[in-house]
Amino acid sequence: MTGTAGATATQDGEAPKRSPCSPSYDLTGKNKVVTVDGMRVKLQIWDTAGQERFRSVTHAYYRDAQALLLLYDITNKASFDNIRAWLTEIHEYAQRDVVIMLLGNKADMSSERVIRSEDGETLAREYGVPFLETSAKTGMNVELAFLAIAKELKYRAGQSADEPSFQIRDYVESQKKRSSCCSFM
Numbered sequence: 814m815t816g817t818a819g820a821t822a823t824q825d826g827e828a829p830k831r832s833p834c835s836p837s838y839d840l841t842g843k844n845k846v847v848t849v850d851g852m853r854v855k856l857q858i859w860d861t862a863g864q865e866r867f868r869s870v871t872h873a874y875y876r877d878a879q880a881l882l883l884l885y886d887i888t889n890k891a892s893f894d895n896i897r898a899w900l901t902e903i904h905e906y907a908q909r910d911v912v913i914m915l916l917g918n919k920a921d922m923s924s925e926r927v928i929r930s931e932d933g934e935t936l937a938r939e940y941g942v943p944f945l946e947t948s949a950k951t952g953m954n955v956e957l958a959f960l961a962i963a964k965e966l967k968y969r970a971g972q973s974a975d976e977p978s979f980q981i982r983d984y985v986e987s988q989k990k991r992s993s994c995c996s997f998m
């Protein structure tokens with residue numbers, strides 16, 4: 814999956830928001846339940862699934878997303894170069910306070926890597942968003958990405974003066990596995 818994936822969160826048990834997507838397009842929706850500090854948060858996840866060229870369709874569904882995962886492929890420079898265009902689009906069409914996360918996927922394919930981890934980190938820093946390298950094949954950092962999003966959305970929903978602040982970038986930095994880590998290679 815490269816491009817964008819969006820998520821909206823509800824506390825488990827609530828009806829998820831209806832997707833604004835036209836049913837005539839093949840946008841696959843999946844639910845994922847993440848337990849955050851004992852509370853089950855249901856994420857309704859939508860992948861653009863190759864429909865990026867239908868700009869009006871992608872606008873229609875990330876407009877209402879509470880979180881957007883921007884994915885590139887570390888073995889594909891064009892996918893990395895596209896990220897700036899996605900960020901421009903998001904600034905124009907997404908919710909002002911949308912949670913954005915940058916993911917460099919296929920971290921397991923180190924021999925074919927063309928985008929250095931530092932390049933992803935630099936881009937993420939420039940836009941002030943958290944960054945992780947992931948592998949959908951090995952699962953590296955995948956759960957962490959969803960957990961961090963769920964934690965941020967839960968924190969925002971229940972924000973109160975006496976609650977310690979949650980910083981998604983700090984959380985991700987403290988929890989992430991590096992692609993060079995022996996346990997995943």
Ligand SMILES: Nc1nc2c(ncn2[C@@H]2O[C@H](COP(=O)(O)OP(=O)(O)OP(=O)(O)O)[C@@H](O)[C@H]2O)c(=O)[nH]1
Pocket residue numbers: 814815816861862863864918919920921922947948949950951
């Ligand atoms: N080795 C490896 N292969 C992956 C990884 N993620 C996806 N793939 C493979 O890459 C190919 C493309 O994956 P997709 O999820 O269809 O990629 P996409 O860019 O979203 O393509 P569309 O859905 O058509 O937009 C598939 O063969 C996946 O199995 C990964 O982390 N590691």
